[in-house]
Amino acid sequence: MDLQKLIRDIPDFPKPGIVFKDITPMLLAPKALAYSADQLATLCKEASIDKVIGIEARGFILGGMLAERLNAGFVPVRKKGKLPYTVNSKAYGLEYGEDVLEIHTDAIRKGDRVVIHDDVLATGGTANAVCELVRELGGEVVQCNFIMELAFLKGRERLDCEIASLLTY
Numbered sequence: 001m002d003l004q005k006l007i008r009d010i011p012d013f014p015k016p017g018i019v020f021k022d023i024t025p026m027l028l029a030p031k032a033l034a035y036s037a038d039q040l041a042t043l044c045k046e047a048s049i050d051k052v053i054g055i056e057a058r059g060f061i062l063g064g065m066l067a068e069r070l071n072a073g074f075v076p077v078r079k080k081g082k083l084p085y086t087v088n089s090k091a092y093g094l095e096y097g098e099d100v101l102e103i104h105t106d107a108i109r110k111g112d113r114v115v116i117h118d119d120v121l122a123t124g125g126t127a128n129a130v131c132e133l134v135r136e137l138g139g140e141v142v143q144c145n146f147i148m149e150l151a152f153l154k155g156r157e158r159l160d161c162e163i164a165s166l167l168t169y
């Protein structure tokens with residue numbers, strides 16, 4: 001299946017100079033959704049996974065589908081102030097700005113084998129912050145996976161774990 005046809009480029013969003021990779025056409029196609037989740041599950045099927053983390057907000061969609069396929073729990077990592085229980089927080093830099101991500105303190109147990117999922121790997125700041133949140137709670141990051149990787153931003157170089165993506169730009 002050609003997923004690339006279902007990813008739309010939006011120039012100058014949310015800021016001038018950024019080409020935003022819009023996955024909403026892909027979300028409209030049920031077969032593409034199922035195919036993507038199956039492919040991501042295949043990429044980590046050898047590992048026994050306890051938790052899949054989805055990064056707010058676009059990481060929730062395939063992250064949830066992947067958790068179901070791996071028979072793992074799903075953990076939302078959200079922007080500051082959105083999670084209701086006690087949290088650990090981490091500030092991070094984005095391709096276009098800065099923010100704080102949070103995780104519930106009971107979401108990861110010591111020794112949990114964790115997969116982190118998001119739609120896009122850009123500079124790697126977001127995924128790296130989530131890796132740190134997982135490790136601080138005693139979890140092991142088995143893989144970070146993405147629908148797509150913007151290779152020219154070299155996010156890979158910032159992450160010290162296995163990385164998998166369905167598409168590379």
Ligand code: AMP
Nearest residue numbers: 019020021095120121122123124125126
């Ligand atoms: P980064 O921390 O630079 O790797 O940025 C990754 C996060 O920002 C992900 O949550 C993406 O959803 C979002 N993001 C960064 N750049 C883009 C882009 N060009 N198109 C769509 N989303 C992006």
